[in-house]
Amino acid sequence: xxxxxxxxxxPHPRLTLAIAVLEAIATLAFAISGFIEARKNRxxxxxxxVVALATAFGGGTxxxxxxxxxxxxxxxxxxxxxxxxxxxxxxxxxxxMLSRLSAERLLLIADAIGLGIxxxxxxxxALDAEMPRFIAVMMGVITGVVGGIIxxxxxxxxPLILRDSRPYATCAxxxxxxxxxxxxxQFDSVYSVLLATGFILAARxxxxxxxxxxxx
Amino acid sequence: xxxxxxxxxxPHPRLTLAIAVLEAIATLAFAISGFIEARKNRxxxxxxxVVALATAFGGGTxxxxxxxxxxxxxxxxxxxxxxxxxxxxxxxxxxxMLSRLSAERLLLIADAIGLGIxxxxxxxxALDAEMPRFIAVMMGVITGVVGGIIxxxxxxxxPLILRDSRPYATCAxxxxxxxxxxxxxQFDSVYSVLLATGFILAARxxxxxxxxxxxx
Amino acid sequence: xxxxxxxxxxPHPRLTLAIAVLEAIATLAFAISGFIEARKNRxxxxxxxVVALATAFGGGTxxxxxxxxxxxxxxxxxxxxxxxxxxxxxxxxxxxMLSRLSAERLLLIADAIGLGIxxxxxxxxALDAEMPRFIAVMMGVITGVVGGIIxxxxxxxxPLILRDSRPYATCAxxxxxxxxxxxxxQFDSVYSVLLATGFILAARxxxxxxxxxxxx
Numbered sequence: 207x208x209x210x211x212x213x214x215x216x217p218h219p220r221l222t223l224a225i226a227v228l229e230a231i232a233t234l235a236f237a238i239s240g241f242i243e244a245r246k247n248r249x250x251x252x253x254x255x256v257v258a259l260a261t262a263f264g265g266g267t268x269x270x271x272x273x274x275x276x277x278x279x280x281x282x283x284x285x286x287x288x289x290x291x292x293x294x295x296x297x298x299x300x301x302x303m304l305s306r307l308s309a310e311r312l313l314l315i316a317d318a319i320g321l322g323i324x325x326x327x328x329x330x331x332a333l334d335a336e337m338p339r340f341i342a343v344m345m346g347v348i349t350g351v352v353g354g355i356i357x358x359x360x361x362x363x364x365p366l367i368l369r370d371s372r373p374y375a376t377c378a379x380x381x382x383x384x385x386x387x388x389x390x391x392q393f394d395s396v397y398s399v400l401l402a403t404g405f406i407l408a409a410r411x412x413x414x415x416x417x418x419x420x421x422x
Numbered sequence: 423x424x425x426x427x428x429x430x431x432x433p434h435p436r437l438t439l440a441i442a443v444l445e446a447i448a449t450l451a452f453a454i455s456g457f458i459e460a461r462k463n464r465x466x467x468x469x470x471x472v473v474a475l476a477t478a479f480g481g482g483t484x485x486x487x488x489x490x491x492x493x494x495x496x497x498x499x500x501x502x503x504x505x506x507x508x509x510x511x512x513x514x515x516x517x518x519m520l521s522r523l524s525a526e527r528l529l530l531i532a533d534a535i536g537l538g539i540x541x542x543x544x545x546x547x548a549l550d551a552e553m554p555r556f557i558a559v560m561m562g563v564i565t566g567v568v569g570g571i572i573x574x575x576x577x578x579x580x581p582l583i584l585r586d587s588r589p590y591a592t593c594a595x596x597x598x599x600x601x602x603x604x605x606x607x608q609f610d611s612v613y614s615v616l617l618a619t620g621f622i623l624a625a626r627x628x629x630x631x632x633x634x635x636x637x638x
Numbered sequence: 639x640x641x642x643x644x645x646x647x648x649p650h651p652r653l654t655l656a657i658a659v660l661e662a663i664a665t666l667a668f669a670i671s672g673f674i675e676a677r678k679n680r681x682x683x684x685x686x687x688v689v690a691l692a693t694a695f696g697g698g699t700x701x702x703x704x705x706x707x708x709x710x711x712x713x714x715x716x717x718x719x720x721x722x723x724x725x726x727x728x729x730x731x732x733x734x735m736l737s738r739l740s741a742e743r744l745l746l747i748a749d750a751i752g753l754g755i756x757x758x759x760x761x762x763x764a765l766d767a768e769m770p771r772f773i774a775v776m777m778g779v780i781t782g783v784v785g786g787i788i789x790x791x792x793x794x795x796x797p798l799i800l801r802d803s804r805p806y807a808t809c810a811x812x813x814x815x816x817x818x819x820x821x822x823x824q825f826d827s828v829y830s831v832l833l834a835t836g837f838i839l840a841a842r843x844x845x846x847x848x849x850x851x852x853x854x
Binding site: 248250251252253255256259267271276278280281284287288291359360362 | 487488490554556563567575580581587589591595
């Protein structure tokens with residue numbers, strides 16, 4: 207498998223590790239959001255697995271196709287694919303364990319975690335590939351948003367990005383610019399990623415808490 | 423056009439031929455399923471052609487993008503594209519010829535043939551590209567399932583994979599593992615493909631015959 | 639970034655310029671059609687931006703993935719992405735300026751402009767990549783049609799290609815063959831592009847004017 211030579215910004219090993227850990231968390235969060243949607247639609251285990259897989263890896267795969275990065279994340283981490291498969295078999299139990307929260311609320315939180323992490327990791331990877339700034343931000347937003355859109359389209363549901371009148375892509379968009387600001391200030395790379403990810407998550411959750419709605 | 427050097431498992435010329443013949447059959451079967459859906463939606467000839475084309479080549483194209491295989495199947499076999507175009511012009515007659523069966527039943531059978539063949543050929547090609555086993559199975563399921571999903575999304579219909587409460591992706595999934603078992607047993611490669619393809623087709627048709635439904 | 643060596647037909651610099659100018663116009667037209675759909679769905683500014691972006695660049699990006707052309711149009715022309723972003727912020731004003739026409743009529747015209755230009759530029763680029771003729775025409779139709787389909791799927795609307803009983807893909811299809819005829823006659827390359835683009839636009843608008851409907 208061919209690997210792209212790394213661009214101008216050499217990624218730091220600690221940064222690479224931090225992004226890997228965060229992506230594992232985001233993958234799990236998006237997979238869970240896939241379980242919830244699949245259950246609403248009464249899919250069987252394999253159907254649940256397919257939806258969870260598409261949600262968890264859809265955004266990152268599109269990003270990698272656009273940036274010509276190979277091998278794909280899920281080809282390297284096939285253990286994650288197997289883990290999601292095992293979880294899918296036990297999805298009803300997994301969801302029951304988590305269901306002190308209502309399903310809709312759990313969906314929103316899991317989705318927010320995935321959105322935050324994938325947006326920032328997408329931006330970071332696009333910067334490494336020497337994309338212009340505005341394009342890097344768009345790559346981040348696409349990476350964060352596409353998994354959820356595929357989930358909702360597969361389940362024949364109106365995408366959350368449209369269904370929800372609270373800011374969604376806007377949170378990711380502002381957070382990605384915040385990340386670029388931290389990078390430009392030469393802030394420590396790992397803390398930049400964590401801070402910007404936390405920013406998107408906090409912003410998205412705050413929109414529920416305070417019922418923020420953007421003007422049309 | 424760049425071609426990937428073949429991976430560890432050297433594909434046998436007889437295997438390559440067998441897969442080529444099966445893929446021609448599957449392409450036709452999926453194209454016919456596209457005609458049926460397009461007709462339900464009262465599309466004109468070119469619209470019918472577009473839907474049939476997307477159904478017939480959608481799964482294989484996504485597989486080739488994911489595996490970085492070029493040139494695409496439909497670029498090499500542009501005679502198939504032309505054949506589908508000619509059939510699309512005569513789609514009403516083609517469908518009438520086939521319509522001793524009801525349209526819905528014909529759709530299910532054509533879809534099952536395409537599902538079986540593309541799932542196994544997808545798995546086989548992914549193995550040749552040295553993918554890990556679980557990933558190869560997922561590639562097979564994706565190749566088999568995506569054409570039909572695109573067809574149904576284009577026609578604004580709920581995807582068959584969701585609409586049908588009988589096992590769908592599950593048949594493909596089990597069949598692909600059955601194929602891996604045969605490969606692992608070093609069974610003759612052509613018979614492995616034929617057996618596993620027949621298994622998926624038989625399993626899918628049996629779910630109608632005996633009205634098998636998976637538990638949720 | 640790797641660039642494909644140019645194929646048999648060496649693209650003429652004047653042709654390249656003409657296509658670049660036309661693509662800028664088509665990008666704007668499709669972006670405006672995205673604004674209109676986004677407004678119907680009462681999206682916020684960033685949502686509007688995402689829909690406009692996917693509409694404007696969706697078809698060309700799929701074409702470039704299929705033909706392995708890099709870098710993408712929107713990576714090179716990131717100024718266009720920024721321009722669409724700025725327009726999205728002022729979308730209500732932009733639409734009001736244009737709204738001497740009704741929204742539905744404006745949508746149809748903007749869509750027809752994008753359809754015509756992207757179909758011909760797609761065919762032209764596929765010919766440069768030495769695709770067979772029929773495939774080049776299909777690439778053109780795909781490039782012209784996909785942006786609008788993504789727009790409508792994102793906005794949970796029935797795709798215009800299905801909603802509208804007047805010929806849509808058919809106009810693009812005939813226009814692309816007309817373009818191939820002009821190329822075959824060795825007609826001046828720039829005029830060929832302009833004539834064929836004008837043909838599609840005129841044909842599509844004529845279907846409204848004279849209420850042409852294809853037989854089913």
